[in-house]
Amino acid sequence: MSHRKRQLTTAAVTVALLAAVGGTGTAHAVANAPGAVVTKAGIAPSLTRGRGADLGFAEQNAFNARTDGTVIGPDTTPYTLASEATGRKAVSLTPGQYVEFTLPADTNAITVRYSIPDAPTGGGITAPLDVTVNGHHRQTMTLTSQYAWLYNEYPFTNDPTAGPLHPDWWTTECGCVPDQTTPTPVFPTPFRPSHFYDEQRLLLDHTYRAGDVIRLAVPAGSPAATTTIDVLDTQNVPAPLRRPDHSLDVRDFGADPSGATDSADAFDAAVAAAQRTGRTVWVPPGTYQVNRHIIVDHVTIQGAGNWYTVIKGHQVTLPTPAPDGSVHTGVGFYGKDASAGGSHDVHLRDFAIEGDVRERIDTDQVNGVGGAFSDSSIEGLYIHHTKVGIWLDGPMTDLRIRNNQIADQIADGINFHGGVTDSVIANNFVRNTGDDGIALWSAPAADANDVVDHNTVQTPVLANGIALYGGSDLTVSGNLVADPIREGSAIQLGTRFGAVPFGGTISVADNTTVRAGTFELNWKIGLGAIWLYALEHSLDANVQVTGDDFLDNTYDAIMLVSDWGVKDQYSITNVHFSNIRVDGTGTDVVSARAAGGATFQNVVARNVGAVGVNNCGSFHFTSAGSEFNLTDLGGNTGGGTTGPWLAPWELPNTITCDDRPTVVPPPAPSPWQ
Structure with missing residues (x-):
């Protein structure tokens, strides 16, 4: 079961929504910033000494770019847009404003990390962002805040008007337990807004060259009062991978690459045929709608690359809660439960998983990858908008998780839970999780x-x-x-969350941390x-x-x-x-x-x-x-x-x-x- 460890019931100083949006740093424009300024985690790559993941994209912070907008930050205060930005600074644009970046290398794909406001009663809004290169070749992205903006105490709510979720918990704002305090404290709304950012990917119309200028501009009629740009990732994505020899194409089993119809049954059929024949399941370019778990064992599922093969699902409410407590299901690739022996010899490669998780329900099994996998690998995935990117419940052994990107999760990025042994998590990029980025929970x-x-x-x-x-x-x-x-x-x-004591040798070697250490x-x-x-x-x-x-x-x-x-x-x-x-x-x-x-x-x-x-x-x-x-x-x-x-x-x-x-x-x- 994927029951999440319960976090500390802590709080912060009361903030109003305007403070959350604006941060506390001095605002100023940087209209003549230098050309391509590539960073890693908001600092010069030379300061990181080659540490961290290398997945072939370059990061550029908006605060280093040319803009007629406003730089917010630096700020480390919780519940502010600046504090959740990379480098604790970002650029806020109003309708009609822009930020533009010089490309550091040939580029045919971008990822924009951004924030736009929530709807007044929650649930998010959508808003356009124009992308132009060298003043033409315009494409338009549709940004959304439907997967951002959480409020209140753990495990949070999507309702900005809600009062305290746990009146019996100690609350630092008033130094009290609300239901034991007379008169009951009046809490501001929205209460503790957080998780402001999201990211979106875009394949450009063709490959642009180093030195070209890419502009992100908010149209004059945008419904978003502000559009905050944090980071632009640029890369030159290679052509789609070719179909492996003798593989089984999911389309031959009824899968719909247009995403119009649910392809879950087709994936099940392809997996079953691959298990019988020892062949690979091939998922060619397209968007495939899958609204439940695909159970995998002794099988390889190969996509054309995570920019081309997208497996996307809606979150579905179950008619009755599942035995593990789940009240929803959604897209995910799951090994068999460890109590049933787990799954073995599973290899998930080179596709994207796009979920639809907008709230934190710890009993829900709505993770990108779940279950138990031994003698297996998870490589080249892009996992977005699930509860946890990869949550694995042991005992299990010999799993390799490499070269994946995990972004915008409601909870953890990767979690090894309970008896995962002789396994490797390497060269993964994890950004904007709602809990631990990577955790080993014994x-x-x-x-x-x-x-x-x-x-x-x-x-x-x-x-x-x-x-x-x-x-x-x-x-x-x-x-x-x-x-x-x-x-x-x-x-x-x-030594917490019911974990067994540490034993043997624990090595923390050759890591770099930047702007770390929060206020408890x-x-x-x-x-x-x-x-x-x-x-x-x-x-x-x-x-x-x-x-x-x-x-x-x-x-x-x-x-x-x-x-x-x-x-x-x-x-x-x-x-x-x-x-x-x-x-x-x-x-x-x-x-x-x-x-x-x-x-x-x-x-x-x-x-x-x-x-x-x-x-x-x-x-x-x-x-x-x-x-x-x-x-x-x-x-x-x-x-x-x-x-x-x-x-x-x-x-x-x-x-x-x-x-x-x-x-x-x-x-x-x-x-x-």
Whole structure:
């Protein structure tokens, strides 16, 4: 079952809709910006050292482009358009305004990340966006906010006029439990708007050359009061793949490539024939309507490329809830349940899955890919508008998830849940998830010997970029994680959500995080770019954090914390940081709010906003010092205005506890000499 872990019931400061739309940064025009400025996660690619995914497209931020619109941001405040943008800035256009980009390479396809307002009572609107190249060759995209704009407390609502969903939950806006407060607090509406952005793809009429200028313009009559442009992705998509020899064409089984009729039965028939004959199922270019799960086992399904083969479905309400609690179904490719042995030797390749999920219902099985797969692969997919891109329930083993794009999910991007072993998640691009970008959740069984390598995770609206909840012998390496929005970090190791304890060696190596560490709205403290959290067990596995770059940290770079209620039960030990670069912290390099200890070697820091170490330990403040010990193994250099970040007087456990230090926004990261 795909029951999602319940998130923290936290809150933020009250904001009005205008603040959500506008952000808090200074608005200004950039009418004469330079030509093609290619970024990765909103910074120069040279600063990422080759980390993250490479799927053949170039990212350009609108705030670097030419425009007669208004730049919003930078802003890290939750519930604002700027804070959910890549780089925490975007360009807002009113009808008649434009933003234009110089193409950095030959281009025949674009992806626009954008936001337009919701309808006054929810449900979204549609609005046009004109695309022209060199002043002509105009095409028009139809943007929508039907898959964006969530409100209120977890698990959220699409209704901007709704009051608190959970009157018995603590709410930070009023510092109260509403149904126990007299008089009952009056909450503003819309309450906590979020998840503003969506993206849309467009194949251009032909291939344009490097140096050509592409303009995105809002027509004068647009019904959208503002159209906010975040990022333009450009690429040169190769021609459609050719049909494999001896494959079975789904059209021969009745599939409709026009999308006019439901092709689910045709897919089932093609899969059954392929299983009997050992042949591949071929899905040629087209849009195929599929409104339920396709169950796959011992089969390969091959598309012509995810720009050409699109499998798209409506969300369908079930007449009665399913045994797993689902009240809807929708398009998705599912392995058999692990309790039935799971599926084996399944290979899903080179097609798009376009869902129709607009609300978060955690019991619903409306994921792009689900079930259990062993000895299988998922490669070259584009998964859009499903609940979770890929949610897999173990036990299962030997799965390879590579070269996929997952965008605009209501919940996670990829989740290995419970006993997924010897599997790889590599070279995937994940953007705008409503929960963790990539998670390994070891409940009730341990995920083990899994590798999360060279993925890019951008702008997870809730929770973490990459999260490990328990498990053994796990590796997180070479990833690029940027701009987590609320209640999470770029990378978290947490003993929570009923997960088994960590075991073996946990390696977090050679990753880059950018503008990470959000404000934890219940604790009212800033989180680290990497966050180690002992909530349900001690965290005492061999944790090696080495070779990572923590850039432009909103608060701390490194945070080790236990919850107040269990601070005398659980500790964090056997953690080792080495060969780390920290460029910019709003507060500290290390914040320790737990008992235990960690070693540090060759951790170089600069542009530190506060003291290097904020050591509160377990908040007992004994005469012997903090309950958290820092061990200096040498080579720890740099710091900020207060001197070296790891000074001798801080060792091993001097209490340097400032519960909420003043935040000093760091300068933009720059090359290391």
